Amino acid sequence: xxxxxxxxxxxxxxxxxxxxxxxxxxxxxxxxxxxxxxxxxxxxxxxxxxxxxxxxxxxxxxxxxxxxxxxxxxxxxxxxxxxxxxxxxxxxxxxxxxxxxxxxxxxxxxxxxxxxxxxxxxxxxxxxxxxxxxxxxxxxxxxxxxxxxxxxxxxxxxxxxxxxxxxxxxxxxxxxxxxxxxxxxxxxxxxxxxxxxxxxxxxxxxxxxxxxxxxxxxxxxxxxxxxxxxxxxxxxxxxxxxxxxxxxxxxxxxxxxxxxxxxxxxxxxxxxxxxxxxxxxxxxxxxxxxxxxxxxxxxxxxxxxxxxxxxxxxxxxxxxxxxxxxxxxxxxxxxxxxxxxxxxxx
Amino acid sequence: xxxxxxxxxxxxxxxxxxxxxxxxxxxxxxxxxxxxxxxxxxxxxxxxxxxxxxxxxxxxxxxxxxxxxxxxxxxxxxxxxxxxxxxxxxxxxxxxxxxxxxxxxxxxxxxxxxxxxxxxxxxxxxxxxxxxxxxxxxxxxxxxxxxxxxxxxxxxxxxxxxxxxxxxxxxxxxxxxxxxxxxxxxxxxxxxxxxxxxxxxxxxxxxxxxxxxxxxxxxxxxxxxxxxxxxxxxxxxxxxxxxxxxxxxxxxxxxxxxxxxxxxxxxxxxxxxxxxxxxxxxxxxxxxxxxxxxxxxxxxxxxxxxxxxxxxxxxxxxxxxxxxx
Numbered sequence: 001x002x003x004x005x006x007x008x009x010x011x012x013x014x015x016x017x018x019x020x021x022x023x024x025x026x027x028x029x030x031x032x033x034x035x036x037x038x039x040x041x042x043x044x045x046x047x048x049x050x051x052x053x054x055x056x057x058x059x060x061x062x063x064x065x066x067x068x069x070x071x072x073x074x075x076x077x078x079x080x081x082x083x084x085x086x087x088x089x090x091x092x093x094x095x096x097x098x099x100x101x102x103x104x105x106x107x108x109x110x111x112x113x114x115x116x117x118x119x120x121x122x123x124x125x126x127x128x129x130x131x132x133x134x135x136x137x138x139x140x141x142x143x144x145x146x147x148x149x150x151x152x153x154x155x156x157x158x159x160x161x162x163x164x165x166x167x168x169x170x171x172x173x174x175x176x177x178x179x180x181x182x183x184x185x186x187x188x189x190x191x192x193x194x195x196x197x198x199x200x201x202x203x204x205x206x207x208x209x210x211x212x213x214x215x216x217x218x219x220x221x222x223x224x225x226x227x228x229x230x231x232x233x234x235x236x237x238x239x240x241x242x243x244x245x246x247x248x249x250x251x252x253x254x255x256x257x258x259x260x261x262x263x264x265x266x267x268x269x270x271x272x273x274x275x276x277x278x279x280x281x282x283x284x285x286x287x288x289x290x291x292x293x294x295x296x297x298x299x300x301x302x303x304x305x306x307x308x309x310x311x312x313x314x315x316x317x318x319x320x321x322x323x324x325x326x327x328x329x330x331x332x333x334x335x336x337x338x339x340x341x342x343x344x345x346x
Numbered sequence: 347x348x349x350x351x352x353x354x355x356x357x358x359x360x361x362x363x364x365x366x367x368x369x370x371x372x373x374x375x376x377x378x379x380x381x382x383x384x385x386x387x388x389x390x391x392x393x394x395x396x397x398x399x400x401x402x403x404x405x406x407x408x409x410x411x412x413x414x415x416x417x418x419x420x421x422x423x424x425x426x427x428x429x430x431x432x433x434x435x436x437x438x439x440x441x442x443x444x445x446x447x448x449x450x451x452x453x454x455x456x457x458x459x460x461x462x463x464x465x466x467x468x469x470x471x472x473x474x475x476x477x478x479x480x481x482x483x484x485x486x487x488x489x490x491x492x493x494x495x496x497x498x499x500x501x502x503x504x505x506x507x508x509x510x511x512x513x514x515x516x517x518x519x520x521x522x523x524x525x526x527x528x529x530x531x532x533x534x535x536x537x538x539x540x541x542x543x544x545x546x547x548x549x550x551x552x553x554x555x556x557x558x559x560x561x562x563x564x565x566x567x568x569x570x571x572x573x574x575x576x577x578x579x580x581x582x583x584x585x586x587x588x589x590x591x592x593x594x595x596x597x598x599x600x601x602x603x604x605x606x607x608x609x610x611x612x613x614x615x616x617x618x619x620x621x622x623x624x625x626x627x628x629x630x631x632x633x634x635x636x637x638x639x640x641x642x643x644x645x646x647x648x649x650x651x652x653x654x655x656x657x658x659x660x661x662x663x664x665x666x667x668x669x670x671x
Contacts, residue, residue: 114508249368249369252387279390
């Protein structure tokens, strides 16, 4: 009898332990990781970069991302497995990082085109399309006419990290990944804190040198300007706004100590254009041999695609300013030195 | 006499103002005794560029005036021969080879030369189309050749834009931009401009004769069609060289001769020297606006287009284009 009671008590204790374990598991983990149990979260209405209110009625499980900054955000929010198609440049970025495995194997990659592949998008039957409003422009109406739910961000035109983080939080809200979005924002802020520096080295950034030696640069209100500041530099073209076209005269007058130029299709041509720029021999950066050319691949992507990975651009520019970088900033150097990794918060 | 003095004063004024107001302002007190960075800018950038602008303005104005006389149409411009489109295509093509790492990508280093070759090719194509069809066939031929090369440019620009979606650098060739011209180009331009003025002045009476009627030209032993082709080649060589260094600059050849005709007179002996004198300040002033009007460099053809459009409308409304000059 005593034996029977002992067995019964043991069964009850085991049952309680198992029940408590299952209960705790559901309490702590299931609400944020299961898609099927989140029905109650939707419908949800958000205001996106287009200024319109977008209502999402259920958890999107077929996502199309059409901008590299958005693709970074979505993957970092643990949504990579739901992405059914991406733009060419998003995929290119992941290839550079050897991280295409973050997307499904059968993901569709749209060919590079100036026009939206609207039929290709419709054929994939997406629940939602995420795109950058600054890139899609007037073609946005095509998506709405096709009846496709689209959420627009505007990270590509962000002027600081706070704006990027706001778009991440918006995507977190749209996809019921609020917790992951906050984790990602925290990760970004930690990285900024680790990478940022103070200094007063003057930096001239040459976004693109035209055949007549005029050049595009990044002025105030641009993301590149913010990165230069965070890296401990002073952007000599800060007084210009946006992305102005300037001339060698402007470069001579501003006389930067460091010049960072983006590669113009190939390195030989880039050096040729810089060295033949009228008056360049009188610029401090030239005299100090502090002209750096950034590969058109990963280094340029880090600076030009304001997503989570762009935090590494702070460290990259900081190393340039500290004279700890080679004159040619290659993809391999960036990968080896900075250990560029896209975090994924499941 | 007063008009002549006005033209000369305008030239001096616009030259001085162009030295001061480029994409970077040079204070007048610095101009008296330039030192440091301003001296470098003046020597290496501003002075050669302003001189080039003056010569380009003169050359384009004379080219326009002579073509209008020979083809008896005041709306003619050197670019009607398809030269500009050909030159722009050459420049864009060398960029295309570079962007896509294709064979002959090294041609980017001699891009102006490639532009020049294609500009000449397009002109010869126009001439071969118009050879058997006379004056108007030449005009139509020019338009057709322009369309062909414009189509090629559109295809290339689209492909390049896909590879580099944020880079609008090719606009420079298509809309014209005089921001930096080296001394080396100035020497060639000086030679071409002086040659154009001398030949234009010496041939003024012949040009007038062909402008009046083909019969009179024949009576004086001039084959008018051959004579026109001779000038089309000269004009094309000069236009091609200009396109190769600063891109397509339109309408100077229409604006200037029209003003000269209204203020001085319509004969070639007047048109050539006064177009040379007025072409320089008009382009220099237009270039000041294009260099800093909106706080950034904007293509100069967009400025000259705005100046030229009322003149073109006026000529069309008054029916001058149909009466001949």
